[in-house]
Amino acid sequence: MSELIIPSNYKPHKFNRRQWLKGTGALIGASMMPATLLQAAMKPMSGDLLPQPDYMIRANFNENPYGVSRVALRAIQNTFDQAGHYGGGPRNQMMDVMTRLHDLPREQIILGSGSGELLKVAGLMAGMEKGSVVCADPTYHDLVNFAERMGSEIIRVPVADDLGMDLEAMKRAIRKDTKIVYIVNPNNPIPSIIGKKKLEQFVQEVAKKCMVFVDEAYYEFVEDPSYGSMIDLVRGGQKNLIVTRTASKIHGMAGLRVGFGFGDADLVKKLNKIKTGQMNVLGLAGAAASYADDEFQDYTRRKIGESKVIMEKMISDLRLRTTKSHTNFVFFETGHAVEEVNRRLKAKGILSGRPFPPFLKWSRVSLQKPEEMRYFAQTYKQLFG
Numbered sequence: 001m002s003e004l005i006i007p008s009n010y011k012p013h014k015f016n017r018r019q020w021l022k023g024t025g026a027l028i029g030a031s032m033m034p035a036t037l038l039q040a041a042m043k044p045m046s047g048d049l050l051p052q053p054d055y056m057i058r059a060n061f062n063e064n065p066y067g068v069s070r071v072a073l074r075a076i077q078n079t080f081d082q083a084g085h086y087g088g089g090p091r092n093q094m095m096d097v098m099t100r101l102h103d104l105p106r107e108q109i110i111l112g113s114g115s116g117e118l119l120k121v122a123g124l125m126a127g128m129e130k131g132s133v134v135c136a137d138p139t140y141h142d143l144v145n146f147a148e149r150m151g152s153e154i155i156r157v158p159v160a161d162d163l164g165m166d167l168e169a170m171k172r173a174i175r176k177d178t179k180i181v182y183i184v185n186p187n188n189p190i191p192s193i194i195g196k197k198k199l200e201q202f203v204q205e206v207a208k209k210c211m212v213f214v215d216e217a218y219y220e221f222v223e224d225p226s227y228g229s230m231i232d233l234v235r236g237g238q239k240n241l242i243v244t245r246t247a248s249k250i251h252g253m254a255g256l257r258v259g260f261g262f263g264d265a266d267l268v269k270k271l272n273k274i275k276t277g278q279m280n281v282l283g284l285a286g287a288a289a290s291y292a293d294d295e296f297q298d299y300t301r302r303k304i305g306e307s308k309v310i311m312e313k314m315i316s317d318l319r320l321r322t323t324k325s326h327t328n329f330v331f332f333e334t335g336h337a338v339e340e341v342n343r344r345l346k347a348k349g350i351l352s353g354r355p356f357p358p359f360l361k362w363s364r365v366s367l368q369k370p371e372e373m374r375y376f377a378q379t380y381k382q383l384f385g
Contacts, residue, residue, distance in 0.1 A: 064252030075289035115259030123147035131179030196228030256283035
């Protein structure tokens with residue numbers, strides 16, 4: 001489910017037919033914003049302009065700007081004396097957390113060195129079985145890039161006019177040799193979502209033909225009531241489905257590499273056989289503690305929400321096309337080559353997202369701390385307003 005937002009007085013740039021987006025919608029405005037977030041977005045600045053920070057603002061990677069929670073850091077510190085051992089204890093602790101959290105037996109849970117390892121393992125499996133992979137275009141790259149390097153043909157299905165994933169077109173793209181249909185929900189770099197009922201129906205139909213891989217890296221940021229996890233299908237006995245999550249995003253543990261997968265026991269066993277990575281005890285201990293730290297997760301969501309409103313106001317002020325974000329990043333049309341946008345922002349102390357073909361005049365901006373996003377909005381308006 002996606003909502004393409006086009007200003008009423010928008011003058012389109014020149015696009016080829018593949019890139020042209022016909023959707024309609026309303027300009028993001030103050031009327032959409034919760035009062036508390038609107039107040040944060042309109043917070044007066046000291047002086048006329050915010051000064052450039054003495055560090056680079058990392059708006060290029062979808063990281064948690066608040067890092068690892070204090071609860072997780074204490075757990076990591078308390079595990080230092082186990083760093084000389086293999087990870088049996090912390091691994092068991094992490095598995096216990098996942099079984100309680102998702103009401104699944106251990107046989108249906110797989111741990112990975114970040115969810116990225118599990119994506120690559122699935123890509124490896126598709127290559128080993130000499131099968132094709134169907135995915136949205138654009139979408140996150142780890143699985144499809146690795147599968148392609150392993151010899152799989154990648155069938156890329158352009159997103160719909162509203163920037164949402166076109167599930168009907170993806171179903172039509174499936175061939176007899178297709179081994180995996182890859183769904184990122186919410187998507188990345190386009191922060192759109194697919195509603196739970198719609199995706200469940202898709203999975204139940206497609207899983208009769210091939211494996212469905214649902215990547216839920218940004219699950220914790222979604223507030224739309226129509227959204228829901230496909231782990232419910234796993235719990236209900238759905239075959240040919242793997243769902244992944246990560247501690248890299250809301251838990252701020254991108255550098256510690258902890259990810260999870262959920263599926264039927266036979267599929268988990270199959271993926272475990274071709275896994276190559278190993279978990280580290282510090283990451284496992286930190287993640288186990290972080291998943292119990294609801295206060296930190298709530299704080300992160302609240303602060304990211306403030307930053308999102310700041311960016312929505314900037315996009316509204318500049319009357320740029322965008323789509324509603326259900327993640328910790330925004331995606332909007334700049335009207336300029338993204339390499340040029342990034343070069344000029346970098347000179348002002350801001351790192352911004354890489355190109356995502358075919359949207360080469362759109363920018364993905366990761367939401368950092370509210371004060372950093374105020375500086376981003378000020379700088380972007382100066383450069384491109």
